[in-house]
Amino acid sequence: MKKIVAYIGSRKGTKSNTYKFISQILEVTKQKFNSIEYEIITSNQLNIQPCNGCDTCFETAECPYDKYDDMGKLRQKIINSDFVIFGSPVYAHNVSGDLKIFFDRSSSWMHTMRLHGKGSMVCTTTSTSGHTTSLDYMSKIMNHYGSNLVAKYNCSVDYPEELYNEDWMRNTTELLSEEIIKSISNPQKSNSNLEYIFKSLKEIMSKCKDNNIENGELEYWKESRLIDYNTFQDFLDNEYNKN
Ligand SMILES: Cc1cc2nc3c(=O)[nH]c(=O)nc-3n(C[C@H](O)[C@H](O)[C@H](O)COP(=O)(O)O)c2cc1C
Structure with a gap:
């Protein structure tokens, strides 16, 4: 359902x-x-x-x-x-x-x-x-x-x-x-807007991670595994579209 x-x-x-x-x-x-x-x-x-x-x-x-x-x-x-x-x-x-x-x-x-x-x-x-x-x-x-x-x-x-x-x-x-x-x-699709937003945010979150800055938003990026992917489409394919 x-x-x-x-x-x-x-x-x-x-x-x-x-x-x-x-x-x-x-x-x-x-x-x-x-x-x-x-x-x-x-x-x-x-x-x-x-x-x-x-x-x-x-x-x-x-x-x-x-x-x-x-x-x-x-x-x-x-x-x-x-x-x-x-x-x-x-x-x-x-x-x-x-x-x-x-x-x-x-x-x-x-x-x-x-x-x-x-x-x-x-x-x-x-x-x-x-x-x-x-x-x-x-x-x-x-x-x-x-x-x-x-x-x-x-x-x-x-x-x-x-x-x-x-x-x-x-x-x-x-x-x-x-x-x-x-x-x-259908499988979840990314688009150019989502990729742009993902790339900009990933840059900020990666800087926080590299500098050991503790932050709830960064924790969410880690827990959800957003931080592990190079593109938003990769994230969707691996975390949603595989099943
Ligand atoms: C405070 C207020 C401001 C509104 N401003 C606009 C507006 O700027 N342009 C417009 O076309 N209609 C305007 N309306 C009309 C509403 O957008 C319209 O009636 C809408 O369908 C109401 O939706 P609702 O019944 O889901 O609340 C306004 C209505 C109210 C009450």
């Missing part, structure tokens, strides 16, 4: 346009590929406090506040999944504050490529505009998390009217569900 988790930075729960968009993508995916289970989590379901800037995550690769709110629980669900979707309403031409809080609290994941071995997709909904900036930003985060981004997609609510346009929704959910199914049924 493959697991998909979607986290949506909207407090409107099942009434959220972004929830409606993503739930249709996932329903179509499940109709075509029976052996998936999915969970959609909207930010109103959880208590997640903003990052307070203590820097501890960069030293220990863990957020000390995860045990005081729901962030640790959400983090674990995402780590245990095979494919992740991040969704956001566009607020003031960017992602919602709730999604940004998740990204801030997970900044250390960008140093550990913590979502390695997973496919990802980012989705927004807008009234009319602002989605390009938001989707580009979310895509960049997915690359830094080490996930293989298979699609970034916006659904406009007012102009053009897409959310309740049946033809648009049928075509879009068809296209996006195919991308999800390809990602969860």
Whole structure:
């Protein structure tokens, strides 16, 4: 059974346009590929406090506040999944504050490529505009998390009217569900963005290792064996694609 988790930075729960968009993508995916289970989590379901800037995550690769709110629980669900979707309403031409809080609290994941071995997709909904900036930003985060981004997609609510346009929704959910199914049924692939990020981080982690600098992020690079490979594709092939 493959697991998909979607986290949506909207407090409107099942009434959220972004929830409606993503739930249709996932329903179509499940109709075509029976052996998936999915969970959609909207930010109103959880208590997640903003990052307070203590820097501890960069030293220990863990957020000390995860045990005081729901962030640790959400983090674990995402780590245990095979494919992740991040969704956001566009607020003031960017992602919602709730999604940004998740990204801030997970900044250390960008140093550990913590979502390695997973496919990802980012989705927004807008009234009319602002989605390009938001989707580009979310895509960049997915690359830094080490996930293989298979699609970034916006659904406009007012102009053009897409959310309740049946033809648009049928075509879009068809296209996006195919991308999800390809990602969860095939070996994990690297790409030029992931290789660039891997190479830059490996250089920093290797310097820390050579100079015996103790650091939680370096420990993670050792435990996960990221540090042992010359390319990210080698890492994926040996740690994921062999089985
Ligand atoms: C505070 C706020 C700011 C918004 N800013 C934009 C914007 O910059 N551009 C836009 O096209 N729509 C904007 N919208 C509309 C939402 O992006 C749109 O209604 C979205 O589908 C809401 O998603 P949700 O129902 O999942 O929360 C804004 C809505 C709110 C509440």
